[in-house]
Amino acid sequence: MEKFITLIDTAVPLDSENVDTxxxxxxxxxxxxxxxxxxxxxxxxxxxxxxxxxxxxxxxxDPKYKGSILVAGNNFGCGSSREHAAWAIKAxxxxxxxxxxxxxxxxxxxxxNGVLPVQVSPEFLxxxxxxxxxxxxxxxxxxxxxQQIEIKGTDLKENFDIDPYxxxxxxxxxxxxxxxxxxxxxxxxxxxKNVSKKHPEAQM
Amino acid sequence: MKKKTLFDKIWDAHxxxxxxxxxxxxxxxxHLIHEVTSPQAFNELKEREIxxxxxxxxxxxxxxxxxxxxQHLPVKxxxxxxxLKELSQNxxxxxxxxxxxxxxxxxxxxxxxPELGITQPGMTIVCGDSHTSTHGAxxxxxxxxxxxQVSQVFASQCLLVEKPKKLRVNVNGKLKKGVLPxxxxxxxxxxxxTNSGTGYxxxxxxxxxxEMSMEGRMTVCNMSIEMGARGGLIAPDETTFExxxxxxxxxxxxxFENQLEYWKTLKSDEGAEFDKEYTFEAEDIEPxxxxxxxxxxxxxxxxxxxxxxNKSDAKALAYxxxxxxxxxLEKPINYIFIGSCTNSRIEDFRVAASYIKGKQxxxxxxxxxVPGSRQVAAQIKEEGLDKVFEEAGFKLRQPGCxxxxxMNDDKIPEGEYCVSTSNRNxxxxxxxxxRTILASPLTAAATAVAGKITDFTKSLx
Ligand code: SF4
Numbered sequence: 001m002e003k004f005i006t007l008i009d010t011a012v013p014l015d016s017e018n019v020d021t022x023x024x025x026x027x028x029x030x031x032x033x034x035x036x037x038x039x040x041x042x043x044x045x046x047x048x049x050x051x052x053x054x055x056x057x058x059x060x061x062d063p064k065y066k067g068s069i070l071v072a073g074n075n076f077g078c079g080s081s082r083e084h085a086a087w088a089i090k091a092x093x094x095x096x097x098x099x100x101x102x103x104x105x106x107x108x109x110x111x112x113n114g115v116l117p118v119q120v121s122p123e124f125l126x127x128x129x130x131x132x133x134x135x136x137x138x139x140x141x142x143x144x145x146x147q148q149i150e151i152k153g154t155d156l157k158e159n160f161d162i163d164p165y166x167x168x169x170x171x172x173x174x175x176x177x178x179x180x181x182x183x184x185x186x187x188x189x190x191x192x193k194n195v196s197k198k199h200p201e202a203q204m
Numbered sequence: 205m206k207k208k209t210l211f212d213k214i215w216d217a218h219x220x221x222x223x224x225x226x227x228x229x230x231x232x233x234x235h236l237i238h239e240v241t242s243p244q245a246f247n248e249l250k251e252r253e254i255x256x257x258x259x260x261x262x263x264x265x266x267x268x269x270x271x272x273x274x275q276h277l278p279v280k281x282x283x284x285x286x287x288l289k290e291l292s293q294n295x296x297x298x299x300x301x302x303x304x305x306x307x308x309x310x311x312x313x314x315x316x317x318p319e320l321g322i323t324q325p326g327m328t329i330v331c332g333d334s335h336t337s338t339h340g341a342x343x344x345x346x347x348x349x350x351x352x353q354v355s356q357v358f359a360s361q362c363l364l365v366e367k368p369k370k371l372r373v374n375v376n377g378k379l380k381k382g383v384l385p386x387x388x389x390x391x392x393x394x395x396x397x398t399n400s401g402t403g404y405x406x407x408x409x410x411x412x413x414x415e416m417s418m419e420g421r422m423t424v425c426n427m428s429i430e431m432g433a434r435g436g437l438i439a440p441d442e443t444t445f446e447x448x449x450x451x452x453x454x455x456x457x458x459x460f461e462n463q464l465e466y467w468k469t470l471k472s473d474e475g476a477e478f479d480k481e482y483t484f485e486a487e488d489i490e491p492x493x494x495x496x497x498x499x500x501x502x503x504x505x506x507x508x509x510x511x512x513x514n515k516s517d518a519k520a521l522a523y524x525x526x527x528x529x530x531x532x533l534e535k536p537i538n539y540i541f542i543g544s545c546t547n548s549r550i551e552d553f554r555v556a557a558s559y560i561k562g563k564q565x566x567x568x569x570x571x572x573x574v575p576g577s578r579q580v581a582a583q584i585k586e587e588g589l590d591k592v593f594e595e596a597g598f599k600l601r602q603p604g605c606x607x608x609x610x611m612n613d614d615k616i617p618e619g620e621y622c623v624s625t626s627n628r629n630x631x632x633x634x635x636x637x638x639r640t641i642l643a644s645p646l647t648a649a650a651t652a653v654a655g656k657i658t659d660f661t662k663s664l665x
Pocket of ligand 1: 267268312313314333335544545546604605608609626627
């Protein structure tokens with residue numbers, strides 16, 4: 001996995017709440033058996049009209065807004081557990097998603113793919129939207145080490161939470177599989193001990 | 205001794221190790237897989253040359269991407285066929301039991317595992333599917349995971365997870381006539397909202413759940429994820445034990461007796477603490493329908509769409525072509541879907557058939573009636589319900605996820621409304637441009653007969 005340390009970039013403001021994973025990647029694109037190509041279908045039905053032409057009203061099609069940070073409304077990523085949503089966001093080129101709330105499974109999926117979910121207060125989210133709308137070239141800085149997000153060139157900043165274990169993984173580019181495989185001995189011991197769990201009388 | 209909740213008891217019994225300042229290594233008893241979220245996980249393992257650690261604790265089915273007609277023929281859609289073939293190959297190479305298309309045990313993963321007795325109280329169960337919460341009905345910690353986590357479980361039979369917080373929802377009293385478990389959970393979500401459960405595992409308690417059948421409890425737990433919770437669970441009791449007993453993979457004889465001793469300890473201690481708790485009265489619940497594009501946007505069948513809403517609500521109403529203040533009663537409906545892991549068990553078809561019996565499907569209605577598994581389909585036949593459906597003008601399909609997510613041909617056309625017993629009314633969920641109205645199987649059956657949304661409660665005796 002790629003390491004994540006500090007990100008300074010412009011952002012795309014997606015001012016919608018409850019963006020669900022069916023919008024991020026519609027189910028009809030889940031037939032793939034590898035991870036390639038999902039970026040093209042990110043927000044497919046919002047980006048393109050039924051006839052295949054671009055929907056110029058959708059923010060991702062607005063040439064004013066670019067960058068690897070997606071700023072989105074409350075409760076981002078709700079709905080299905082499809083990791084395809086995180087793959088699509090990553091493949092499209094986003095490295096971080098900022099929202100005032102993330103659905104659990106999406107958050108985990110994003111972290112497992114090196115995409116940083118940054119949860120900010122609703123007030124700070126408003127400030128971000130305002131700043132980006134005023135100036136699409138506004139840079140945002142996300143410092144994972146300090147757990148801080150900042151609107152560059154202003155004194156607007158906020159700290160964000162992240163699980164310390166996940167933070168270490170992201171900074172070092174580790175993932176959970178490596179870690180769990182290194183624990184197989186304790187897992188086997190746990191299994192042996194727990195055969196008795198099925199027979200509680202043996203424990204008393 | 206510290207008082208524990210049901211959730212604590214199961215969780216704590218499965219912690220292999222706690223990482224200081226980090227997640228727990230949680231042992232997983234059963235891992236269910238299907239064709240859509242497993243191929244990339246198998247690939248990941250192959251690339252890293254890691255073997256599947258405990259293949260005997262994995263069960264596979266094909267459900268999401270399968271046709272509901274002519275299942276004996278090769279699957280027409282090439283990509284779907286490839287995905288199914290990959291599942292078979294991966295299972296074969298890794299010694300994993302697969303109940304593929306056509307197998308008598310095949311079905312939607314959250315329908316087939318409980319009915320085979322794979323799901324048992326006190327277990328930890330995961331699956332690359334958010335509605336894994338369904339299995340919580342047995343007093344099981346069950347939750348959906350992403351594909352990276354599927355590979356983690358393949359590699360280690362464990363997951364790195366932070367222990368969620370605990371929420372309890374109590375519903376007490378007597379449910380009104382015509383109010384089904386689906387209405388209970390739609391009511392709860394409409395009151396609490398779609399992210400009230402984020403970060404929590406939810407225990408459902410109170411006499412309403414105690415008196416519910418296993419099928420009903422599964423419907424309720426299934427939709428826990430729609431209020432944001434990772435999962436939901438209900439303490440196992442006689443109803444649970446009775447249901448599990450004698451099923452194909454349930455423990456037998458002395459082993460069952462031993463397990464039973466343990467299962468009986470699985471309930472929240474008196475006075476155990478929850479981080480959040482809500483209580484509702486059964487008498488306040490009526491048959492429910494949704495009017496928007498998330499499952500929290502629900503109202504009673506006879507109610508009207510709230511007039512106060514924010515920008516997102518307005519967007520949802522525009523998509524649905526509904527107006528604030530409007531009632532949905534008498535709205536013509538051309539599609540109904542009875543199926544999905546929320547409502548495709550035998551009881552759901554019994555209740556629909558009992559309403560339909562002696563009536564006729566309205567001309568304008570296209571109905572998709574899809575059992576959750578081959579076993580449910582067989583039972584429908586055995587009980588003669590298929591005749592009831594046929595005589596009323598309905599045709600039964602073969603099992604699968606079907607129009608719940610419209611990965612196969614079972615799609616609702618653009619702009620059409622569908623009264624659906626599934627769990628998600630997101631934009632385009634049932635096909636591009638489709639408009640979903642979530643409801644119980646009874647409401648769906650009544651809609652199919654009337655050709656419009658109707659207050660069927662008046663005709664119940
Ligand atoms: S029926 Fe629907 S919700 Fe259930 S597993 Fe299938 S796609 Fe998911």
